[in-house]
Amino acid sequence: MRSRVPLAIIGGIICILGVLLAAGGLWLITLGGSWFYLLAGLLMAGIGYGMAKRRRWALPLALALLIISIIWSLWEVGFDFWQSVPRIIAFLVIALIASAASPWLLRSDSKAALSCKPAAVLSVVFAASIVAFFTGMFFPHPTVVAENAAPAAVVKPDAGQDSGNDWPAWGRNVEGNRFAQFDQINKDNVKDLKVAWTYRTGDLAVNGSEYQVTPIKIDNTMYLCTPMNKVIALDATTGKERWRFDPHMKITDSNKQWKRCRGVGYADLTADKVSPPVASVTQNTSATTPAACRKRIVSTTNDGRLFTLDAETGALCDDFGTHGFVDLKEGLSEAPEQGSYYLTSAPLVADGVVMVGGKINDNISTDEPAGVVRGYDVRTGKLLWAFDPARPEDSTPLPSGQNYAPESPNFWGTASYDPKLGLAYFPTGNQTPDFWNGNRHPYSEEFNDSIVAIELKTGKLRWHFRTANQDQFDYDVSSQPILYDLKNKDGTTTPVVIQLTKRGQVFVLDRRDGKPVVPVEYRKVSTDAMPGMKVASTQPYSKISVGTEPLKESDMWGASIFDQLYCRIQFKDMRWEGEWTPLSDKKRTLIYPGYYGGMNWGGGALDASTGTLIVNDIRMAQWGRFIKQDEAKRIGLKPSTEGEYSEQKGTPWGVERSMFMSPLGIPCFKPPFGTMTAIDLASGKTKWQVPMGSIQDAPVNGVVPGLYIPMGMPTMGGPLVTKGGLTFFHGTLDYYVRALDNDTGKELWRGRLPVGGQGAPMTYIGKDGKQYVVVVDGGATRTGTNANRGDYVIAYALPEK
Incomplete structure (x- = not known):
């Protein structure tokens, strides 16, 4: 009973x-x-x-x-x-x-x-x-398992040596490969890594601030910037502060919830370090440059300024621009929202030129400022040239008082440079608003989502390649192009530029003319679009891609059979004919790859000694639906750039959008949601692919699991690769910095961080002969709260024997 x-x-x-x-x-x-x-x-x-x-x-x-x-x-x-x-x-x-x-x-x-x-x-x-x-659940499950653990063949033994013991640029060098030839820390001893020193900047990543910076290191000084654009110099072996400079960034309506500084640039103006810019433009020589500013730190601000500092003292270089500053808003039209134009990424500094683009607000309104890319004399701040997509044949700067054509595709990342060819390479976004393209200008369509090659000294266009035709989904190309000399089977080499994209496509082009080296196929896509939309019938697909398999019903996931069923119902009820299915006002459309990536601004790393590309990606599907602005207001949707409703003033439709999640607050599609992948560029073959990050510190409906389950979570930032056979990464949602085996993807070491991170690690040899690995740790990306935020600079090294 x-x-x-x-x-x-x-x-x-x-x-x-x-x-x-x-x-x-x-x-x-x-x-x-x-x-x-x-x-x-x-x-x-x-x-x-x-x-x-x-x-x-x-x-x-x-x-x-x-x-x-x-x-x-x-x-x-x-x-x-x-x-x-x-x-x-x-x-x-x-x-x-x-x-x-x-x-x-x-x-x-x-x-x-x-x-x-x-x-x-x-x-x-x-x-x-x-x-x-x-x-x-407590063990990683690789998506692609390495066939063997044998080290990759070395094809360039001297790779990385051009930067000596330093890390002189955002991507380590102007080629952007994030590779260091140091092997003091290697597979055998990385397990012994310990914190060597920790520094606190004093600028917590709160109220819209995010630490996404990768420091640079010159001689025995490290330089970094905070989200408030303060520039700080540290002793590279002790972490002791040497100086700091505050440009007193102005808080505007646009940047108050979007404050970032991803890096600074460096210029040594001594005669044997940098050649002067075009003689007809400037007559300055190193002999006329004050000794106090022969070595300069170059940085930008979130309120649209460019400035240079004495690398030794942190004092403004008074001979640059107007008392050290150049106003980058000159020549730009007024934006609908105050302060819409601002800079977040590290400038390219090479051969006497500072090359900058700019970020504008997405999805708020039409009539945003121009996406003009400009080159300035690093000595004087004089504007040398202006590449304007609206007039690509003429890079002559406009006369004072005239504005560049508005609404052109902008460049908001960091450029790369080939000194032999004299060409700079930069990626572009598209004309905003992102989800309604019926108002796009012809010059916007021509240069949207592109890789562009220009002459660094003149700004003259040499070629461009579109990674997307008539973008409808905010597929800005934002990662720094990676330059590499690809070895051919006959022993010759081809100079290539490697461009990662939010779509997960990896385009490999001849950097001399922009022609694909890895085959590109133009596939037919859905064109069932709203009246007034401009859609392309085909889109480009590279033979190399990461995480781009089209979703199907069986890919829907859930923590239980019940939310999996919910997700399958939602999937079948959406519009989905594969990537590029246009948005509608009738029902929700699935967006995958999502508009955060694929690969975002953090970019990848290239083991230049072996030709192995290492890249982290995001796998998060979203959905979107057009909605009339009046209807959105009636039902209480609040417009924002990044949130679940974008007003898109000046177009017929707003857009309602969100992550594709189950009622339990977890993604509706199969794990992993973020991976690290190694690709052999010579063959195009994926060597290994492993999930990155655990659920340990990632809140689910406000609850932090606290369990180390390495499912693979969305990533941010980028990797670092060393000749020690290691890939370092800390841009996960859990609070760790990791070292992976370059040949297998196996985790060899994991160090607990105070909070989450989202930049990219860097490494160098200090004055004491030690190899250091440094991360800047300010909090995981976009948490929407001031909790679990930080301002840490942490250096790791091997302990003394």
């Missing part, structure tokens, strides 16, 4: 859950989806009823359901661990309950259905299987 009440309660719960699963399954079938959930729900309901009534057939029915779910899981996803979990785990639990309860289930002659011993054996088997699943 005592067993009847618990069995009735448990059976009733299982029965109710089964009915709900069957009802959802029936809904999915009406949308053209899988029949499994209806069948599973009916079986669950039957099992629950049988248990409540103490019927012997409840156990074989539970076993049948488990077997069917395993077969179905193998058919849909094979042995993919994370996709198997929600498909099987619930039915394992039901089978465990049924087997444990089987001694109390009655035969027709009222005798027990199963003796205690066999029931116990089954229970142990099912319990062990559940434990095995949960144990598996």
